[in-house]
Amino acid sequence: MNPSTSQAFETTVVHAGEDPERHMGSLSTPIYQTALHVFPNAEDGHLIHEGHKPGYFYGRMGNPTQAALEQAMCEVEGGEAALALASGMAAISNAILSIVEPGDHIVAPASLYATTGALLDGLLPKLGVKVSYVDATHAANYQEAVTPKTKLFYLESPANPTMKMVDIEAVVSVARSKSITTVMDNTFATPYNQRPLDLGVDVVVHSATKYLGGHGDLTAGVIVGRKDVVDRAHWQTNKVLGGVIAPWTAWLVIRGLRTLALRMERHNSNALKLARFLANHPKVREVHYPGLETHPQHVLARRQMKGFGGMLSFDVGGVDEGRRLVDNVKLCSLAVSLGDVSTLIQHSASMTHAIVPRERRLAVGITDGLLRLSVGIEDPDDLVADLRQALQHV
Secondary structure: OOOOOOHHHHHHHHHHOOOOOOOOOOOOOOOOOOEOOOOHHHHHHHHHHHOOOOOOHHHHHOOOHHHHHHHHHHHOOOEEEEEEOOOOOHHHHHHHHOOOOOOEEEEHHHHOOHOOOOOOHHHHHHHHEEEEEOOOOHHHHHHHHHOEEEEEEEEEEOOOOOOOOOOOOHHHHHHOOOOOEEEEEEOOHHHHHHHHHHHOOOOOEEEEEOOOOOOOOOEEEEEEEEEHHHHHHHHHHHHHOOOEHHHHHHHHHHHHHHHHHHHHHHHHHHHHHHHHHHHHEEEEOOOEOOEEEEEEEHHHHHHHOOOOOOOOEEEEOHHHHHHHHHHHOOOEOOOOOOOOOOOOEEHHHHHHOOOOHHHHHHOOOOOOOEEEOOOOOOHHHHHHHHHHHHHHOO
């Protein structure tokens, strides 16, 4: 499907990737449960195998169900090309490794997803790639960190789990002035709330495990954006790393996309209601949510986001207080993921960011009592009641 440029996102996401003519009239894209595709002749075998002609030959290099998801993601994010992969980290690592080489330099936000940090701190230095971390709330910090070897600016906004924002257009302006490629993790916001490619970012990555799938029943990732980068990720990096998405998983992500707009409307409204409740609770020290007027970058969030998302974090004091709260929720589930229809809560210091040294964690705002809340689509009054009773134990 090739949507009209004037078509609403809510319409595009329902029909993205549809091609009944290509799939024998099937409105729902079939699951092509095969590892191999037969060539009609030797010449086509050569051309398809080398990527000179469209087609499929081996599951690691593509599948029609996977291709339907990739087309859908191009439509909903506005990208030239996409590559679906086995996980969000497969998407992040493939995107980065398709851009940098030994001797190159990356500038990244100090506050970001912990496993992305593990990639930047652990694997990349072994490959001869240097990384500098900056306070990404000020675009000037990216510029100050640039060296003659800087090849990539990495962005994450809102940041995990501090909800700090990046001025996307300002960072892109710095990058373009110095011919630096930009890669942005748009998992928290989703393309419903934020369109980084429209703001000039070169490549967007998603953990499709989260909001795109939406139901906590799959693990997947997506790269979408500039064709040359995506092509390198497809035909070079992932060809040897092999982080291939399964056809059944690709189909589940496509199905999840159909309800993305509806779910995000509810995630957004529920999160704002819970953020306001928590901001007025005497046992909560601070709430981080870009939809609150008290968020230091609320004006920026209003400018570059359609909605403020389903993610928030709040501080209840210390490690013991944080653990007591998560041990006493009844409706919320204690789990490390996010973007599910169910509300999920975690204590960041002892869970996802336990691998980060305490001094570094505190320096970027991940305090001992910080709790991350992925607000689901339940009745918001029930969620407020659950948090209210759990806070009595803090």
